[in-house]
Amino acid sequence: MTSHDEHGRPAQPPPQSLAAVTLLEEIRSGLDDVTLPLALPGADQARRGAAAARAQLDDYILPRYRSLDAPLLAVVGGSTGAGKSTLVNGLAGHPVTRAGAIRPTTRQPILLHNPAEAAWFEGQRVLPGLSRMRGTLAANPAPTGHAGEPATATDSLVLLADAAVPAGIALLDAPDVDSISDQNRLLAGQLLAAADLWVFVTTANRYADAVPWKLLLDAASRDITVAVVLDRVPQGAEAEVSQDLRGLLDREGLAGSRLFIIAETMLDTHGMLPAGAVDELREWLASLASDAAGRADVARRTLNGTVRALAQRIADLADSVRAQEQAAARLESDAVAAYENAATRILDATRDGALLRGEVLARWQDFVGTGEFFRTLEQNVGRFRDRMGAFFRGEPAPAVRVEAAIETGLQAVIVDEAANAAEDTDQRWRSDPAGRQLLAADDLSGTAPGFADRAAAEIRAWQEALMELIRTEGQGKRTQARWLSFGINGLGAALMIVVFSMTAGLTGLEIGVAGGTAVVGQRLLEAVFGEDAVRRMADKAREDLAVRCRQLLMDEQQKFLQRLPADNPDLAQTLAVQAGRLARLAESA
Incomplete structure (x- = not known):
């Protein structure tokens, strides 16, 4: 058993992970020395790779190794207009995030967690580069999309305690992965890289888009657990569209992904989906949250896959550094x-x-x-x-x-x-x-x-x-x-x-x-x-x-x-x- 402090958090990493944490901290420290200053072919990509490795160590790998039994972080991501915020509202059963027609809609990530698990997220355990803001539930959050509305800062994270979120899992509503805003796009990538679990939202007419699939292939390489939500599927086309998407997932190494279908429907005056539209997904997340062994399996699987991908990235960096030395x-x-x-x-x-x-x-x-x-x-x-x-x-x-x-x-x-x-x-x-x-x-x-x-x-x-x-x-x-x-x-x-x-x-x-x-x-x-x-x-x-x-x-x-x-x-x-x-x-x- 892992010892916990008065807030319910692990006091220190379990003994079996201490050596891993030491290695990862050593690697993280050494990455600061990787500058790759010479203009060589592939140097820009390698520099981005080094920055991504540093960010992922800070945002996900080290926090997860230090607290293996922390709640799972499920990041809800996807394409512009796919309905991510609407889905999160549907999972909560009431409006908690803003949705609108003018893009970008999600400017500031919102992390929903069970009130009893606030201590896991209020500090800098995960995503330490983002400042924290404490949000409050409102009966009807004001929609975005008014002309001239200033963009919300993308360097902060809104924490929202909601009893509708089951203990053991937290939901993070991320910006669009293909946003017209560079900052939003980069932030979306950062948040997805920090996820234990992806809830990937796409639509019936955009599920084959290149940008989402690039991220899904990255997920496959990291062996991350992915739940794909196919939104706005026309009535009568569910079987045909889902079969085609399932074939794509199977061919790209994501055969184990769960696929959830949400039929095209009208939203109510608060922008909410009809009752029961997301029950299957909500039940799956609740079942996962209540199963300690299942949560541990998801966390370890994602963590090991991420470490394996990091190993390749570090090996590629070694080659890039060697090329710099030779030049x-x-x-x-x-x-x-x-x-x-x-x-x-x-x-x-x-x-x-x-x-x-x-x-x-x-x-x-x-x-x-x-x-x-x-x-x-x-x-x-x-x-x-x-x-x-x-x-x-x-x-x-x-x-x-x-x-x-x-x-x-x-x-x-x-x-x-x-x-x-x-x-x-x-x-x-x-x-x-x-x-x-x-x-x-x-x-x-x-x-x-x-x-x-x-x-x-x-x-x-x-x-x-x-x-x-x-x-x-x-x-x-x-x-x-x-x-x-x-x-x-x-x-x-x-x-x-x-x-x-x-x-x-x-x-x-x-x-x-x-x-x-x-x-x-x-x-x-x-x-x-x-x-x-x-x-x-x-x-x-x-x-x-x-x-x-x-x-x-x-x-x-x-x-x-x-x-x-x-x-x-x-x-x-x-x-x-x-x-x-x-x-x-x-x-x-």
Whole structure:
């Protein structure tokens, strides 16, 4: 037995459902993380599916698991003008809801319950998103349908206690499932998803309409108990129409549905059906309400079917999340590849001699002198050192001009390749629906503001680090005397020239590049530091430059990557596991 509080409600879920409630609460919490932000095919439908799953967990599944012996909620739903409100009035035996000719008629859902069971519905146990309003019975509710009448809010639920409603079941008069009002249509779907039992009302000339059948097929998928009321059947056509409708129900998996026929008839002055018109349906509902075992069977059957349908919905969400992850990874890969290619092109330009031309070559030649200087270098390294030392001590400006020329040339290469990478990424993303959505109207095909200045600053920082490398390498007294005689700027300029003449990271020089001027720097540095030290310094300088260039480009590509949704790598797998656990829960029940 389930323990109850002073209001007749279960104090807590029975032990067998506690594990299920824990699982369902975990799933409900996790659904808040399912955003599906990328514009992929089917993403809109998946987002609606996630919202529907959250709503159904809140409105029906969790409340029912927490209180398995709560009264059944029978939702009366159907097409526009089918006579739902009139049917509810007939079941109560007196007017309780409004009926009219102008649509939409039912604007605000009304929940009729036995007075002794008010506590089950006054709180937020079911349909927690709807506020509660307490209604009172009136002898003749005013009809709706007057022109200009304001619509009643669809975010509230009117609670109406009526002794005509048997204990154990409550009736909820829902808006039209095909209402011209979007709000009414959405609310009708929400209420039907919260039902233990559907009383589906249609008419003799509209029972094959597409919208009602879509909902009936959903009912079949959830194994919900459905009572179909065929209203306004012409006299003499009962057998033919009911047989055709029964055939449709059987073919669509609803063979177990109860079918009730209401003949076409005149309503009285209060809009009430003739006495006895709904007796068969009223008796069936009363019998169900009085049978505790029968009610439990209906509740469990609907609950298990809903959980089984939820398992499939969660599995579909897992697939959608996985598709989002793959799309985001594809866009990220496109951006990363474009900027990695740009970094490769920059580094290729720094080692294939391309920078040892133009302004850099002119400044270097100004620095080292005329052709007679090269002949001197070949004849006598010692004389070369003396001459260079005097040159550095007397005229430091040419070395600085070499550094400036290198900075300008390298900056131009970096900025140009960063712009190429941005254009490439922009084109790739715009060819993808998800990327196009993320970019929207923003043009990211060029470098970000200030990038050229950041590149120049990074090049100067690299040159400073290179100078520090020379100072560190020349710590020995003998070596220090040598490099001091040549000047730090001059040696730095020479090392930059050597770095830019190295092919594929090797120390061998491209003799033909820039008229062989790189050989001068090589010989000078070897005369001061030795061949091994020069190779080591060049390798370090090149590695430092590569790191700085890649970091510049990595920072630049963030203007694309920061638009990608936040990564949640475990979400798809978590949803897939939860879907499996839900399926096993439904099977075990």
